[in-house]
Amino acid sequence: MHKGGIAYLQSSLLEKSGLVDHAFSTRIGGCSSGPFQSLNMAFHTGDSEISVLENRRRFFNLFDYNSCSQVSAVQVHGIESAVFNEKNRGEGACPGTTVKHCDALITTEPGLPLAAYSADCQLIFFVSTGKPIVALAHAGWRGALGGIGVSLIKRLKKEFLLDPDELLVALSPAICRDCYLVDEKIARLFQDAGYSDPVYLEPASDGFFKLDLTAVNEKQLLRAGINKENLVKNSWCSSCNDDLFYSYRRDRGITGRMLGFIAIRRGKG
Numbered sequence: 001m002h003k004g005g006i007a008y009l010q011s012s013l014l015e016k017s018g019l020v021d022h023a024f025s026t027r028i029g030g031c032s033s034g035p036f037q038s039l040n041m042a043f044h045t046g047d048s049e050i051s052v053l054e055n056r057r058r059f060f061n062l063f064d065y066n067s068c069s070q071v072s073a074v075q076v077h078g079i080e081s082a083v084f085n086e087k088n089r090g091e092g093a094c095p096g097t098t099v100k101h102c103d104a105l106i107t108t109e110p111g112l113p114l115a116a117y118s119a120d121c122q123l124i125f126f127v128s129t130g131k132p133i134v135a136l137a138h139a140g141w142r143g144a145l146g147g148i149g150v151s152l153i154k155r156l157k158k159e160f161l162l163d164p165d166e167l168l169v170a171l172s173p174a175i176c177r178d179c180y181l182v183d184e185k186i187a188r189l190f191q192d193a194g195y196s197d198p199v200y201l202e203p204a205s206d207g208f209f210k211l212d213l214t215a216v217n218e219k220q221l222l223r224a225g226i227n228k229e230n231l232v233k234n235s236w237c238s239s240c241n242d243d244l245f246y247s248y249r250r251d252r253g254i255t256g257r258m259l260g261f262i263a264i265r266r267g268k269g
């Protein structure tokens with residue numbers, strides 16, 4: 001989708017629910033230059049902070065949110081989650097304001113935008129149709145291997161008495177299997193965790209394996225009780241599409257980040 005010169009993606013499943021505002025940014029429509037061209041959304045990349053702030057302002061404006069009210073965490077490729085509420089508003093919005101270290105965010109607060117960053121890793125958006133709860137997880141190979149989706153669902157069940165049946169889940173663009181070669185050591189970890197089928201892990205040349213991050217995340221979510229019809233995948237590859245997305249692998253670490261956000265629509269709490 002395009003608006004105000006900015007390109008972004010939305011899940012029609014989540015949009016149709018009418019319960020949330022959400023989007024996943026591309027690299028189109030920002031003011032950053034060089035390897036960060038142009039809509040880089042993260043500070044920790046080496047890009048100018050002023051550019052990142054301006055990019056976020058432009059992006060959140062499209063959805064009628066103030067970029068200063070987003071909450072995000074320092075992503076550590078773990079499986080921990082944290083609950084955010086009104087008092088956390090703005091954490092992560094400006095340099096130096098991020099306090100929590102975790103890869104999954106949960107809120108029950110209407111109008112509080114949870115945000116996460118990626119360049120190849122997958123973001124997983126969760127919406128409850130039964131209660132006002134949304135969550136957002138960041139899963140690269142470590143998060144997927146650790147089962148971040150599963151631990152998040154467990155927590156939602158235990159603490160928020162939520163039934164996985166009532167969850168809508170959308171997966172963001174991520175690096176595709178053809179672009180995601182992992183070495184034998186990492187492949188072994190996935191094999192030991194039960195992902196030896198070529199659907200997840202396919203032998204490539206020189207001892208490397210193609211890892212399908214989306215397939216691994218999907219499998220876990222279904223196993224954790226998400227209904228198949230309530231889960232939508234995304235087939236865009238961050239690495240194959242350099243005009244649209246940043247890719248940490250393709251760009252050898254010097255690159256920007258896309259941002260995914262989700263908020264309970266105001267008036268829906």
Ligand SMILES: [Zn+2]
Nearest residue numbers: 176179237240
């Ligand atoms: Zn690809």
